Amino acid sequence: MSELRGACIIGQSGGPTAVINASALGVIRTALDTDCITRVLGAAHGIKGVLDDKLYDMGQEDAAELDLLKYTPSSALGSCRYKLADPNKDDTDYQRILEIFKKYDVRYFFYNGGNDSMDTCNKISKYMQKVGYECRIMGVPKTIDNDLNGTDHCPGFASAAKYIATSCAEVWQDAHVYDTGMVTVIEIMGRHAGWLAGSAALANLTGCGPDLVYLPEVDFNMDQFVKDVTDIYNKTGKCMVAVSEGIHYADGRFVSEAETSATDGFGHAQLGGLAVKLAEIIKQKTGAKVRGIELSLLQRCGSHVGSKTDIDEAFLAGKAAVEAAVAGTTDKMVAFQCSREGGYKCETVLQPLDIVANFEKKVPREWINEAGNGIEQPFIDYVLPLIQGEAGSPKEHSLPRFARLKKVLTTDM
Secondary structure, X not given: OOOOOEEEEEEEOOOOOOOHHHHHHHHHHHHHOOOOEXXXXXXXXXXXXXXXOOEEEHHHOOHHHHHHXXXXXXXXXXXXXXXXXXXXXXXXXXXXXXXXXXXXOEEEEEEEEOHHHHHHHXXXXXXXXXHOOOOEEEEEEOOOOOOEOOXXXXXXXXXXXXXXXXXXXXXXXXXXXXXXXXXXXXXEOOOOOOHHHHHHHHHHHHOOOOOEEEOOOOOOOHHHHHHHHHHHHHHHOEEEEEEEXXXXXXXXXXXXXXXXXXXXXXXXXXXXXXXXXXXHHHHXXXXXXXXXXXXXXXXXXXXXXXXXXXXXXXXXXXXXXXXXXXXXXXOEEEEXXXXXXXXXXXXXXXXXXXXXXXXXXXXXXXXXXXXXXXXXXXHHHHHHXXXXXXXXXXXXXXXXXXXXXXXXXXXXX
């Protein structure tokens, strides 16, 4: 295939992770070092930055600061939750995107995000093909929820899993200080898939893990939940519960009392308040001292206990996206293909955006115990290799040293 010369845009979208910037660095560094890519632009707040013509010239950044993106949590370029319309019904946004692409001679577009972001990527790709504008478009995966279809796992999941397991082990220690009874309920992110809540079970490898784990893959029964907790509490005087925010009853209703408080740009319920609700119910039923703990945003930005494997793979995903696009590939997402027999091995493969966008990967039912309140060994075997290695984050004044980008706007030049 003939060489395609032109600028590239990298955008970040959706909820941040501890390693999403490592993927951005993989794209930016590789693109800056690629001759046929004439300019590397960063979209401020994802696709909204393209629509608003707010783009950063990444070539103006100091190399040392860019390298710190590997250890900087959240989305350094800014994120968004913006849903593009069906182009067959309203192509206003797409016309604007095409206008911006032509203005800066953008021939490569890399979008770093989860399910909804891959949907955005797919729509833009199909539109550019329809109007005959040559632009190679690649998705770079990201989500702590680990629910992207077509890949063994997602960058960001492992560091969140490591944070969750570490936090559960630490809370367990605190909860066992006194010789009085106590029940602890820990609420963990995960709307429809229970990968994160299941990762709490890793804490049992330290001898300090949850007694019960509930995932959204199994319908929740409140009466059975109360019995499960009460049985353990009556036997040991303690009980720790890890529960996914997205657990639901058999009729599909979320257990969380805050399920209708708000929705994001894609219409997804903003969940929360589950730990407090369950703690209150357990207190009423048992009279025990109960604590409800919501890990909330901490689990997706806890880079201080990040997984080196996760960081390295996140960078690799961004690098592979650029290399594939330059080689002539478009309309794909970088995915991981892994083996765990005889040692962990991971390599990148490419998946069509069509099979990734808007499909959620769930925890296999056989990886959850029959009672639906615990995790089986195959889940542990799957996750454990992913959390290996220490991030080794640089420090300043014994505190994390994060990237400080100049963010030079193209209009400022």
